[in-house]
Amino acid sequence: MLKSKTFPSLVGILLLLALLPFGVSGYILGLLTLGYYTAVFAMSWDLLFGFAGEVNFGPSFLIGVGAYTAGLLNHYYTWPIWACVISGGAMSIIAGLLLAVPALRLKGPYFGLVTLVAVLMLQNFIVLFAGITGGEIGLDLPDVLAVDDGSNYWIALAFMGVSGLILFGLSRSAVGLILQASGQDAVQAGALGFNVTKHKLAAFCISALFSGLSGAMLIFYEGTVSVGTVVDIAVGVQVIIAAVLGGRRTILGAALGAVFLIGMGEMLRPLGEASTFVVSAIALVTIMFVPGGFLGALLHGEKR
Amino acid sequence: MKASVRLLLAASVGAGLAAPAMAADPIKIGVIAEASSISGAAIPNAAKLAADEINAAGGVNGRMIEIVEYDDHNSAADAVRAFQRASSQDHVSAVIASYVSEVVLALEPWSGRLKLPMVTPGAASDVISHRIHDDYAANKYTFHGYMASTFLSDSVCDGMKAIAPNLGWKKAVVVSEDAAWTIPLDEEYLKCLPKIGIDVIDHIRMSPDTTDFTPIFNKIEGEKPDVMVTGISHIGVQPTVQWHDQQVPIPMIGISSQATSSTFYKDTNGAAEGVIYQTISAPDVGVTPKTLPFVKAYEKRFNITPAYCGYTTYDEVYYIADAIKRAGSTDPDKMVDALEKTSFVGTIGKVEFYGKDSQFTHAIKVSPEYIGGMLVQWQGGKQVTIWPNDIANAKIKFPAFVKTGGN
Amino acid sequence: MKFLQILVDGFAISSLYGVGAIGFTLIFGVSGVLNLSHGSIMVAAAIGAWAMAGDLGFGAVGGAAGGVAVGVALALITYTLVVRPIQTSSRIAREEKEIFVLTGTLLWGIMVQEALAYLFTSNPKTVRPLIAGVVDIFGVRTPTQEILTALISWAAIGLLWLLVNRTKAGKVLLAASINPRGLTLLGFELPTIYFWVWALYGLLAGVAGVLLGSFLGVSSDNVGQLTASAFSIVVLGGLGSVTGSLIGAYVVGYLETITAYSGAPSIRTVPVLLLLVLVVYIRPQGLMGRR
Structure with a gap:
């Protein structure tokens, strides 16, 4: 794929999407809004896994830190939304560095476990200090980004567009290639003279920053911050599924997978409780038979 | 696919034929609850039971009541999403929401933002009604249909x-x-x-x-x-x-x-x-003459007795319908005025709400005379x-391993 | 008094954790699979036992047996329907099999969990105890069920030890975990071995699930927690090491019990998580890990 061609077409797609509020019901806009924030989660995860090769089982650790930082600042100090979101992103970078330390030492399932533990610790911490954090089910926020569906949609779309272009650009740049090389074979990449540690640290910070920002934005869309939306393991699972479903190492596929998952979950709502079952089944069949994900299948056909 | 096409056809044909006969669109009431829990499942069940009864008796001014169900999986975020959908997509006139205080507290600001009346059948936190007292203009669309903690x-x-x-x-x-x-x-x-x-x-x-x-x-x-x-x-x-x-x-x-x-x-x-x-x-126990018939109908239809929020939900559908009737429209502000004047004998007793002066604004009145x-x-x-002794039908009895001083 | 109480209560819960975890570690040892649907298999076995003992009228013993059977069946289905196809798929690159098996079993676990919630609601269920009542152990009033839990757990562990160390099939199993390639040269079919390992795993997970169901009660909401706890125990003990997993189970079980008894039941799992992070940093291969 040529860079010169991809970027204009991406911008074109984004502009087309920006026209949706003129023709589509508020309900679909609401779904897409949620899908766009989830898309940023999934793209951030893909940067870390697909490119830096780090199996992060706990994307919701980074998301949750950003979201709760922003939520607490807004709830207790009524900071303006933008200040809360930026603070959330900054705290997430610190969380990302915290995760990066073991990542540089550990491999495979061990690092995976540490990320899982990080989520559980955060969850325990939030529940333990329920008096401040609102505990198991959450904290309501005095401010929201917007009340009407159209504005919320445009904010989310713009946020996803900017984040997506940056993440995608990064993945296609020299930095992305070095990351990919060090993700696949760190020793060799190091032997070639690349500073693997520095690049991996950068990947952690960038992934954390966008996860945190998106987490913070999401809670100001919903007007509530809760363990169930931004911390729970299930949230992380959804992000991972979205990225794998859409196609790893593509960044854009992750976004596609996220929107698909959210849309599918809602389309199957009439099935009631069985809807999660069906969505999981579809995802399972997809990864088993089309392991490259949607975008992988689209770009490369079936070859691997 | 085929089935849905047929359904669509049937619906359009049906609508074409029935349109002149139908008095008006149905009144939609949204029900948000966790479907897989004991307490949560009672909410949509009881709501449907009440709606069917009201409809069988001719509806509200000829308009049928339609219950729209949403499963919130006990998550505040899912509930907010369902609430937004209920308002913007399904155009419901009122929402009956959850038995979990955290969920209701997350919905309360949205009820104000989207001007959609909401009653909770089972959440208990005092904060729900205290918020209405503290900022009446913003939160007046919420009603606390269950006893505060x-x-x-x-x-x-x-x-x-x-x-x-x-x-x-x-x-x-x-x-x-x-x-x-x-x-x-x-x-x-x-x-x-x-x-x-x-x-x-x-x-x-x-x-x-x-x-x-x-x-x-x-x-x-x-x-x-x-x-x-x-x-x-x-x-x-x-x-x-x-x-x-x-x-x-x-x-x-x-x-x-x-x-x-x-x-x-x-x-x-x-x-x-x-x-x-x-x-x-x-x-x-027949708290009111309506209690036992309700339990009987509920058991017959769902094979279990209703959880506590089943009783309150059943009553809520009735008094929301009643408020719409009195308000003469589903305009949210008129509905709030009408709901505030509710005086309804349901399965749990006589339902009335505390007014603006009370710390418990819009919470159901609690006393032997009411509930x-x-x-x-x-x-x-x-x-x-x-x-209490006047309705008690058994003496306290503990299993053998429990020790009590008195007996 | 409190010390005795911790000793007694910790023992039962630790034994239970042990049975749950050794199956998990066995599969990893033999076939390199981390089965993230572990919790759902345990819960399915428990709910199966509950339904059969209650509604279906099989009685307490019949229900328990039926629950274990559900565990075995589900483990085999997991292997044939999810794990095996991913392992043999030519579309998935070798270095990516791991993440695909993880994602696949995770999704499968969610499907089982949702199916259970749909069919039996997410409300916790308790399996009818095999023997009701309490026994006094040095002044600690202990439910008979708790003693039975520990006994059955250890019987299962003992049988597994006999199987691995004293039978031919066990030796093959052991060999498979050390050098699978060598085993194929000797004429053994790896898929057949894997199949039996998964059956064995299902048995252990089923027993653990039914015991948990009758000792503490389970709900489909516990699935994630159970998988995470088995994963932690196994990493603590050393991935693939059965002895390590048993030691890990006792460390976790007692640490949790001590925390809970020292007046902080709500942070029960926190010290375990801290210990885990510490161990992973200092000794990533776990207490008894060999790689």
């Missing part, structure tokens, strides 16, 4: 005042789950129990994620109280079973939401035997009422 504690204390002397209860430990609704509940327990002559010797809050209650029971037993006063809703089966299996000799009384449903006995393998819980309606509490005990697989 403080009233729940008071009701438990009232009941205990009557039964404690015979049982020799003098020292209690308050045990509740860590959640929004138990904060005011515990606060009031700590105030009202000493007033009835019962010392609170310890106060334990448990994480709703707890699965092994052995250490907690052991600690309590070591403190030698006469009784445990509970505040549990998200948890219920596991502590009850472990209490029974470990033969903890201390009786349990208080709020135990899951125990209000008839499936509780089966889920606990009968360990519920002897548990006493506070409620506002029981399956065997009073009662104590129910599981005995031999049945829920029997043991207090």
Whole structure:
């Protein structure tokens, strides 16, 4: 794929999407809004896994830190939304560095476990200090980004567009290639003279920053911050599924997978409780038979 | 695919034929609850039951009531999404939402932002109505259709005042789950129990994620109280079973939401035997003439007795319909005015709401004249009422392992 | 008194954790699979036992047996329907099999969990105890069920030890975990071995699930927690090491019990998580890990 061609077409797609509020019901806009924030989660995860090769089982650790930082600042100090979101992103970078330390030492399932533990610790911490954090089910926020569906949609779309272009650009740049090389074979990449540690640290910070920002934005869309939306393991699972479903190492596929998952979950709502079952089944069949994900299948056909 | 095409055809044909005969569009009421839990499932069930009855009797000014169900999976975020959908896509006129305080507290600002009247059939936190009192203009669209936590504690204390002397209860430990609704509940327990002559010797809050209650029971037993006063809703089966299996000799009384449903006995393998819980309606007591017929119809249709929020939901559908009738429209502000003037005898008693001056704005009035509490005990697989005395139909009876001073 | 109490209660819960975890570690040892649907298999076995003992009228013993059978069946289905196809798929690159098996079993676990919630609601269920009542152990009032839990757990562990160390099939199993390639040269079919390992795993997970169901009660909401706890125990003990997993189970079980008894039941799992992070940093291969 040529860079010169991809970027204009991406911008074109984004502009087309920006026209949706003129023709589509508020309900679909609401779904897409949620899908766009989830898309940023999934793209951030893909940067870390697909490119830096780090199996992060706990994307919701980074998301949750950003979201709760922003939520607490807004709830207790009524900071303006933008200040809360930026603070959330900054705290997430610190969380990302915290995760990066073991990542540089550990491999495979061990690092995976540490990320899982990080989520559980955060969850325990939030529940333990329920008096401040609102505990198991959450904290309501005095401010929201917007009340009407159209504005919320445009904010989310713009946020996803900017984040997506940056993440995608990064993945296609020299930095992305070095990351990919060090993700696949760190020793060799190091032997070639690349500073693997520095690049991996950068990947952690960038992934954390966008996860945190998106987490913070999401809670100001919903007007509530809760363990169930931004911390729970299930949230992380959804992000991972979205990225794998859409196609790893593509960044854009992750976004596609996220929107698909959210849309599918809602389309199957009439099935009631069985809807999660069906969505999981579809995802399972997809990864088993089309392991490259949607975008992988689209770009490369079936070859691997 | 085929089926949906056929359905579409049928619908358009049907609409074409029936249009002149139909008086108006249906009135939609959204129901948001966690479908897979005992308490949550009672909410849509009871709502559908009430809607069908109203429709069979001709609807509201000829308009049918339509219940639109949403499953919130006990998540505040899912509930907010459902609420937004109910407002912008399904155009419902009112929402009946959840038995979980945290969920209702997350929805309350949205009820104001989207000007969509909402009634909760089962959440208890005092904060729900305090917020309406503090910022009436923003939050007036929310109504608290169930007893606020403080009233729940008071009701438990009232009941205990009557039964404690015979049982020799003098020292209690308050045990509740860590959640929004138990904060005011515990606060009031700590105030009202000493007033009835019962010392609170310890106060334990448990994480709703707890699965092994052995250490907690052991600690309590070591403190030698006469009784445990509970505040549990998200948890219920596991502590009850472990209490029974470990033969903890201390009786349990208080709020135990899951125990209000008839499936509780089966889920606990009968360990519920002897548990006493506070409620506002029981399956065997005609609080009003409407209670027993409702329970009978509910059991017939769903094969279980309604959980506590089934009674309140059933009533809510009726008084929302009534408010729409009186308001003459589904305009949210007119509906709020009409709901505030509600005076409706339902299955739980006489429903009226406190006004702006009360700390508990838009919460249902609690007193024997309106809605009073009662104590129910599981005995031999049945829920029997043991207090107040005028409606009690059984005497308190504990399993052999429970020790009480009095008898 | 409190010390005795911790000793008794910790023992039962630790034994239970042990049975749950050794199956998990066995599969990893033999076939390199981390089965993230572990919790759902345990819960399915428990709910199966509950339904059969209650509604279907099989009685307490019949129900327990039926629950274990559900565990075995589900483990085999997991292997044939999810794990095996991913392992043999030519579309998935070798270095990516791991993440695909993880994602696949995770999704499968969610499907089982949702199916259970749909069919039996997410309300906790308790399996009818085989023997009701309590026994006094040095002044600690212990439910008979708790003693039975520990006994059955250890019987299962003992049988597994006999199987691995005293039978031919066990030796093959052991060999498979050390050098699978060498085993194929000797004429053994790896898929057949894997199949039996999964059956064995299902048996262990089923027993653990039914015991958990009758001791503490389970709900479909516990699935994630159970998987995470088995994963932690196994990493603590050393991935693939059965002895390590048993030691890990006792460390976790007692640490949790001590925390809970020292007046902080709500932070029950926190010290375990801290210990885990510490061990992973200092000794990533776990207490008894060999790689």
